[in-house]
Amino acid sequence: MQRVSIAVQGPFNGPLTYLHSHKLAPGLRCKVSLGSRTVIGLSVADAPDEALDAAKLKNVTEVLDTAPLLSEELLNIANWMGRYYLHEFSSPFFLALPKLLRSGKKAELKKTRWATLTLQGQHLDCAQLGGAAKQQALMQVMQKQQSATMRHLKSLGFDSAVVNALVKKQLLNVSDEANEESITPTGELFESELRLTEEQQTALSHIKLDAYAPCLLEGVTGSGKTEIYLQAIRQCLQQGKRALVLVPEIGLTPQTLARFQKRFQDDTVALHSGLTDPARHQAWLKAKLGQAAIVIGTRSSILTPIPNLGLIVVDEEHDASYKQQDTLRYHARDIALKRAHDLNIPIVLGSATPSLESLHNASMGRFAHLNLANRANGSSLPPIETIDMRKQQHQNGLSERLAHRIKSHLDDGNQIILFLNRRGYAPNWFCRSCGWIADCTFCDAHMTYHRAQRTNICHHCGHRETPVHKCPNCHETTLEAMGTGTERAEETISQLFPDTTIIRFDRDIASTRNKLEQQLARTESAGPAIIIGTQMLAKGHHFERVTLVGIWDIDGGLFSADLRARERMGQLLTQVAGRAGRGERKGEVVVQTWYPEHPVFEPLLKHDYRSFAIELLEDRKRTQLPPFGYLAVIRCDSAFANLAEQRLQEMAHYLLNTQKVRVLGPLPALLSRRAGKHRYMLLVQSQKRSHLHEVLTPLHRHYPRDAKQVSWHIDIDPSDL
Ligand code: ADP
Ligand code: ZN
Ligand code: ZN
Helix, strand or coil: CEEEEEEECCCCCCCEEEEECCCCCCCCEEEEEECCEEEEEEECCCCCCCCCCHHHCCECCEECCCCCCCCHHHHHHHHHHHHHCCCCCCHHHHHCCCHHHHCCCCCCCCCEEEEEECHHHHCCCHHHHCCCHHHHHHHHHHHHHCEEEHHHHHHCCCCHHHHHHHHHCCCEEEEEECCCCCCCCCCCECCCCCCCCHHHHHHHHCCCCCCCEEEEEEECCCCCHHHHHHHHHHHHHHCCCEEEEECCHHHCCHHHHHHHHHHECCCEEEECCCCCHHHHHHHHHHHHHCCCCEEEECHHHHHCCCCCEEEEEECCCCCHHHECCCCCCCEHHHHHHHHHHHHCCEEEEEECCCCHHHHHHHHCCCCEEEEECCCCCCCCCCCEEEEEHHHCCEECCEEHHHHHHHHHHHHCCCEEEEEECCCCCECEEEECCCCCECECCCCCCECEEECCCCEEECCCCCCEECCCCCCCCCCCCCEEEECCCHHHHHHHHHHHCCCCEEEEECCCCCCCHHHHHHHHHHHHHCCCEEEEECHHHHCCCCCCCEEEEEEEECCHHHHCCCCCHHHHHHHHHHHHHCCCCCCCCCCEEEEEECCCCCCCHHHHHCCCHHHHHHHHHHHHHHHCCCCCCEEEEEEEEECCHHHHHHHHHHHHHHHHHHCCCEEEEEEEEEEEEECCEEEEEEEEEECCHHHHHHHHHHHHHHCCCCCCCEEEEEEECCCCC
16 A cells, blocks of 8 residues: 545645555545545645554545646645645645535536537648638638537537538537547637737737746726737737636626637636536636636636646736635735746736735836836826815715716716715714714624615624614614715715616625626616716726716725725725726716825826835835735634733744744734624734744644634735734
8 A cells, every 4th residue: 555645624734644555646636534524635746644653544535536637836836825825734725626626526527519520621621612601611710620619619600500511511520528628729819909009019029928927017097908918818829828817806797708708719718706616617627628728717716727828917916806815815916926937937917006016026127017108099097186075065975066077977978987985875873962883792893874774784794783763872862874885875866866877886786796797787788877886896897988987985095004005095096087088088087085185195196106106115115014024914813802812922922032023913903803703913024034934834833723712813915904
């Protein structure tokens, strides 16, 4: 018997050792017993533990795969991720597999109808088909591809009649099978490429396809970044290589996918959270087998196996959804950089509002910095003005001035976006007599009033309560909703503009991908309309007819203590403002604020995101925060405040003793109580990344995780505090 190393889900810092009749290639799923259970594990390349007593080792129960599911390249990345993010060993391996594979389902494609070229077909001179133009065209496609699914041929415009005609001539065969052969990308197009502007041309020419070459493509909203991705991808496909495109969770709408499918004859698959498990399973297998030339997906698709990968694109690289906020707290952009580096292939990070990390990397010469300063269709960036709320009459936070602007844009037949980053009806349920505010029983947070459901809901833990009508403090019946969320904004707007179509986008309305798509479709088919929404509106969608963007409220970002609150606020403002005037009609943006003199507005109002970012970078430099120093947060939760604080106190003591890092805390977390748990945090800072890992790795491995009383985790490169 041989010893084999198997990654098994659980709190283990390395693979477990089992016995099997022969060595196992890394990347195969196996059934193994763990305690009294049988679980699915994955064979890995780590050397098995030879010191363990063979008599105590168990046999692998069953090997489930005949070929590895993950390539060596991905196995290496997964291994690295576990060590880098200080998480249990197996998590990244299982993150790389879709759910049905994790639970043991066969790695088999569904049967589909395929057309394949016969021997006769291979040698046919297409000209012999004479007048049958459709048949000729199909044969040309088939001679390039050898085989294709009927679905794919349909998408190319060939119906089954053409295929059947060629079957009769014995040029094609049709069969139902689970064809697992890979398909070489061609780079053939359906529609011709746009003629690039000079700026775009320069940017594209800097994307070299033959080696690791990270580029930051910084281009204002509507500057044609996507067109550059498409053209770079085409070059990659023409070399017979494949491409991976990452987009933010909400950015992967049918609009985006359709843009790729309209352009390329090669197959594109999408991987996102809206897929059913079987659909995801199939899409993943197609990618893994090399049947898709382009994989477009959200965060976790960075770990999709793709043979002969030649290019990675990360669109909206600054987007917060790339960072996973629980369990394995990885950053997909950073994994993408690592993957491109390991594969020695180019990577393009695109954004109108790059993260401070990427701007810093570009200024240090680690990334090529490509700029697009103008919109591709020649439209100009909209002017942005602030409205001083201190000098305005307003109704539920909508100023008279903004209301006037809305009216005039509606009269011109245009659409309007009102941005308000707060869902629900009102952020407070409040007593007018004594100032009492309804708080969540389990969190250190106010309840948000949702009028449609006549319920107070906690946005941090989901706790619901029926609002009281008699004040528990002063016993008056003077309770009311205070402040404005999207629900109330909609109500206010519909009173002022009763005959206008109003379309809302927030997590209550667009709670699923389908509903989001419905709202987008409504927007596209509507005439003059007012679109009200949260940050969902900032991402990716191209609203052709929006000419006015009104930012109802953004002041929250000015004063939050969170590490990235300012950066996010600037990105949000710039991105939302960028939705105005993207079509032929000119746009404008108005920002309502109680603090018009705040210095952050000055560069942002001039669309000068770069200067805004440079100022923030200087702040970060002064405080030695990322990207000028390395940061980890240790968070600790407990039903008992003193236990959480004590645990972190002990850790702080140990960390300080190493003399390798700076430690701040324990401090109460920004939300100091959530779902009944008290929350504390410890900030660990270092000038050297290696120091951070040197001291945190032993802490991660050896500190007890008696999760019953105290639970804790480490967040490397945190994006929030
Ligand atoms: P971004 O990704 O930077 O927001 P897009 O690639 O979506 O920009 O382009 C914005 C709009 O400009 C789209 O409607 C696109 O079709 C158009 N566009 C892009 N490049 C060109 C070009 N070279 N010539 C004409 N129109 C272009
Ligand atoms: Zn009261
Ligand atoms: Zn709560």
